[in-house]
Structures are given as structure tokens and as C-alpha cells.
Amino acid sequence: MKVDILAVGIHPDDVELSASGTLLRHAALGKTFGLLDLSKGELGTRGTPEIREQEAKDAAKLLGATFRKTLDIPDGLFVPGPEHWLKIIRVIRWCQPAIVLCNAPDDRHPDHGRASKMVADACFYAGLEKIETIDDQGVKQSKWRPGAVYHYVQDKHLTPDFVVDITPYFHRKIEAIKAFRSQFYDPNSDAPDTPISGKEFMEFMEAKARVFGRPIQAKYAEGFIFTRTPGISNMLDLS
Numbered sequence: 001m002k003v004d005i006l007a008v009g010i011h012p013d014d015v016e017l018s019a020s021g022t023l024l025r026h027a028a029l030g031k032t033f034g035l036l037d038l039s040k041g042e043l044g045t046r047g048t049p050e051i052r053e054q055e056a057k058d059a060a061k062l063l064g065a066t067f068r069k070t071l072d073i074p075d076g077l078f079v080p081g082p083e084h085w086l087k088i089i090r091v092i093r094w095c096q097p098a099i100v101l102c103n104a105p106d107d108r109h110p111d112h113g114r115a116s117k118m119v120a121d122a123c124f125y126a127g128l129e130k131i132e133t134i135d136d137q138g139v140k141q142s143k144w145r146p147g148a149v150y151h152y153v154q155d156k157h158l159t160p161d162f163v164v165d166i167t168p169y170f171h172r173k174i175e176a177i178k179a180f181r182s183q184f185y186d187p188n189s190d191a192p193d194t195p196i197s198g199k200e201f202m203e204f205m206e207a208k209a210r211v212f213g214r215p216i217q218a219k220y221a222e223g224f225i226f227t228r229t230p231g232i233s234n235m236l237d238l239s
Contacts, residue, residue, distance in 0.1 A: 001094060001095050002096045003032040003033050003095045003096075004026065004099065005023065005099045006033070006035075006036060006092065006100050007023060007033055007034070007035050007036070007102075008035075008038065008100060008101065008102040008103070008115075008119050009035075009102070009103060010075070010111045010112060011038075011041045012037045012040070012070070013056075013059070013177065013180045013183060014037075014103060015037075015152075016059050016063075016173070016179070017205070018153065019222060020063055020172075020173045020176045020177070021170055021172075021209070021221075022152075022164045022222050022224075024064075024169035024173065025166055025168075025169055027064055028168075032066050033065060033066060034067045034068070034095050035060055035067070035068040035069070036070075036071070036088075036091055037056060037068070037069070037070045037071070038078075038115060038118075039070075039072075039074060039078070039111075040075065042075045043077075045194045046183055046189075046191040046194060046197060047182030047183060047191075051182050052180070052183075053070065055180045055183075056068060056070070058179040059177075059180065062172070062176045062179055063176050071087050071088070071091075073087065075111070078114070078118075079114075080117060084118060084122075085118065085125055086133060088118070088119060089133055090133045090141065092123060092146065093135075093141040093142065094135060097146050098147050098148070099146060099147065099150065101150050102115065102119040102149065102152070103115045104116060104151050104152060104155075104156065104158060105151050105158075107154045107155055107156045107158075108156050108195075109155065112154055116151055119149070120149050120151075123149050126146075127144065127145025128143060131143075148226070149226070149227070149228070150224040151227070152223070152224055153224065153225065157211075160224055160225060161226050162223075163212045163215065163216060163218075163222065163223045164222050165213065165218040166220050166221055166222055167213065167219040167221075170206075170219070170220040183196060183197065184196060185197055185198060185201065185202070206220075
């Protein structure tokens, strides 16, 4: 199930909130992508793991993902280490992405920073021959290291290293976000309020996209951070 991009989040909806416009843009360019949720989001104030699982499936369908997988890494209570690295490595070796997108290296939610490092480490270890993993059919997997790992900017305003113009895809991004109905504004819901459940949150999402778009004269953009210096073959590719 090889894909060009694997987009990873510790919680269901992390990818939709922060990188779904970029995935839609690359799909329009003929690229494929898969989604990986590391946890079921079971500690979330609103919704249940079962509800969020169905919402995640709905969002993946709206985005046109090749697949969506969910691991059983515990929400909130995880410590990065071999047990969790190996679960992520198995998925990386299975779908062999050229690029991995993952959580912000620093954010309001402490899970995001820890997951960011955990995924980046797993991408490195996935390229080591002597770390052995077995696929679902019991076959030994080949090593695979993604060519790049990029961290999407989330709630905290971090200065991105680059931005992606998502103007034609912004409204589809919002549709995918709203697939997570339990998490966002619903005037008929009696669930507890959270920092993302208010009516104004979608206004914040639009404002953030506009801020990222301004430096490149785009209406809307998403921001990304890299931890390894990238190389390019043609400076004219940069704008």
C-alpha cells in the first residue's frame, strides 16, 4: 500500500486541522497519501473513541485518503520508546512514504511535542536493517526511511520554515474538520466546552490560514517546520 505522503497525528483530527489542505493540494497533483492516528483520542473531553473512529473514517473519505489506520498508543499516557516506535515503524515500512507529516515540535497540548519526536525517531529507526518487524501476514519487512519529515504547525503560533498554498482547497479542509462533529461547535450539544468547541474556532482557523498565506501572496496556506536542513536541485522551485 505504497503512498507518497504519510500524515500522522497523535489524535484523530490533528491532521485535518493542520495539514489537510496540503494533502488535498498534493492529491490534485497526482500524489497519494495515507493517514495514521497514533491514539483513539480516548482522553478527549467530548465524544468517545467509537464516535471519533467513525468521524475519522468520514473525514478520510472526504479527503480521498488511500487508507486510514489507528494504533493503540494510549492518549496522553504514552512515553516514547521501543514499544511505540515499533508500531509506527511497521506502518512506515508497509506504506513506504517519501514524506512523513507529523505533529508540531511544541504546542499547547503536551502530547503533540512528544508525538512529534516519537514519529521522527521512528522514521529514522525504520531505516535500520537490524531492527526487525513483521507485517500482518507474518512476512519480515524491508527497511524504509522516508526522505523527509515535516512538522505541521498546530495551535501555538510557531514560525514556519515553509508554507503551502491551500487556497483552492481551504473550504474542503473545513468540511473535513467538521466531519469530527463531536469536537466542534454544535449549538444543540450539551457536551462540556473546550478550547476548540466554540463558535469562533473556525474563524481562528481561517485567520491562521490567512496569516500563513500572506508572505506568499496566497489567500490561505498551511505552515510546516523541518528539523533537518533540506536540499534542493533547483532554486527556481522556491518562491
